Amino acid sequence: MERAVHDRGVWPTDMPIDRSEHELADWELLTDALVSALSSEGLMNVDELRRGIESMPPDEYERASYYERWLFSAETILVEKGVLAPGELDARLT
Amino acid sequence: MSEHDHDHSHDPITADGEPPAAARARALEELLVEKAVVQREDVRRNIDRLVSRSPADGARLVARAWVDTEFKERLLADARAAAQELDLDSGPSPVVVAVENTETVHHMVVCTLCSCYPRALLGPPPDWYKSLPYRSRAVSDPHGVLAEFGLELDEDVELRVLDSTADVRYIVLPRKPEGTEELSEQELAALVTRDSMIGVAQPVAPATA
Amino acid sequence: MTFRAGERVRVAARTHEGHHRTPGYVKGKSGRVERVHGRFRNPETRAYGADGLPERVLYQVCFAQQELWLEARRGAGDTTLVDIFEHWLEAE
Known part of the structure; x- marks a missing residue:
């Protein structure tokens, strides 16, 4: 069965898991906050967010x-x- | 399949050490504020809320459950309601489920399709939780993943991997370490790590002086 | 059709072009209903701007890891629990 790229369960890989920690950068917090604000405004729900990512x-x-x-x-x-x-x-x- | 099985950007880093996405995010905010689609104050408030949440919130739930059996039963029955008892808001997910690790059952949580995580109780997820290899291997090789995190389960323990694919968020209630009978609830909460509430680690008792 | 905890179910093996929340690795696999989570809006339509109604029942389905992949490395009793919407489940 054709697998979509986001459907990662059991995806063959021998990559180790990088466990280094990182504090979210300002732009990452901003992106998260913008998406929440759009969701509060009824402009983008979590399912649309996921579909857009996919x-x-x-x-x-x-x-x-x-x-x-x-x-x-x-x-x-x-x-x-x-x-x-x-x-x-x-x-x-630009 | 792809060689690109890691979760960081290959985009060139700009002079200030930021990826191009940083400027893009700021420009998007500018545009949306100009268009009055979002209010800047709402965005700031969302950032504040995001950084205010941390694993310490979930740890309070766990520590209370360790010292109060009736609370534990309520937590396992309805984690959202139990969190409210401690003035914790468990976030927008309609259902939050707490699962208990015991001598015979060990739970670990993954989201193979994206990165669903009980953010309101644990803060933002760590990078490894969102990484492609974790999302793949937590289901295909969970014992191998646990070994990488330094956790080896006894042979007779049933490993239950929870894939949070939909609207439900899971938080693991880890086992209370031995030798902590004398500790206060607050001291116990300090032992509860983020990773233990995802189920890839086990809290340990403080070394005796 | 509504399932109850303990009932055997099989996940539909169908492909689905659009957004959906059934991971490929459980499609066509059999398991047992562990919990009934309740009713939720359907992400398959909500992802395209619709209201997601009617709501669909969401189940937690328990699979033996040996059912999912033959070479489960150890622990014959190990399980994987996945949340799956009713319209992806068939009675077994």
Whole structure:
């Protein structure tokens, strides 16, 4: 059966588990807080967040850090809902 | 399959040591505030709430359950209600389930599909919990994973791996270490580690002086 | 159909294109209902902006690790418990 990239249970791997601790960076806290705020505003629920994450191209999903995936999903859902225009965030960054 | 079985970014790091996602997150906040989609104060408040939660909250539940059998029964029956007794808010998940480790049963928790975690009771999850190898191997090789965390179960202990795939959040009630009969509830709470409430570690009694 | 704790069930082996919360490693596997968690909105529609109604019953299903993979390394009694929505379960 075809496995989606996020469906990790029993995914073959011999990678050890990296147990180093890391304090969440400011942008990671910000991303988390933004998603919570969007959820309170009824603009994005947890299932949409997950679906947006799952829509990442598989190699990008595997490469991305946790909150990079959240950010990707938030942007995807917000563009879908017309809150952001496609490319609007990129334009802001240049 | 992919060689990329680790959970950190390969994006170039900018001069200030931040990945490009950092600027992106800030720009997103700016845009959403300008559009009045979210309020900056709400975002700040969410950050405050996020950093205010820590494993110390869950540890209070565990320590109370260790010293009060009736509380333990209530915790196992309805962890959300039991948390409220200690003025702890167990978060937006409608159902929080506490599972008890005993001499014959050991529980450990994973979320193979994403990273579901009882954040309101334990704070944000550690990186390893969110990592691809943990999400894969906690179900396919749980004894191997426990060994990496330094935990070896006796042969006759049943290992129960909980995959929190849906709306329920799980917190493990670890075993009370031997030789802690004299400790106060507060002293006991200090022994309860985050990892023991995920089920990959066992609390240990303080070394006697 | 509603299952009760203790009943044997099998997870549907079907593929599902969109968002869903049934991990691949339990599809087609049999287990036993351990708990009935209650009714929850359906993530499969909620993930696309719908209200997720009608709610679906969510179960905790207990699988013998030996049922999930033949080479379970040790502990014949070891189990894996997974939360699965009713519409993914069939009576066995």
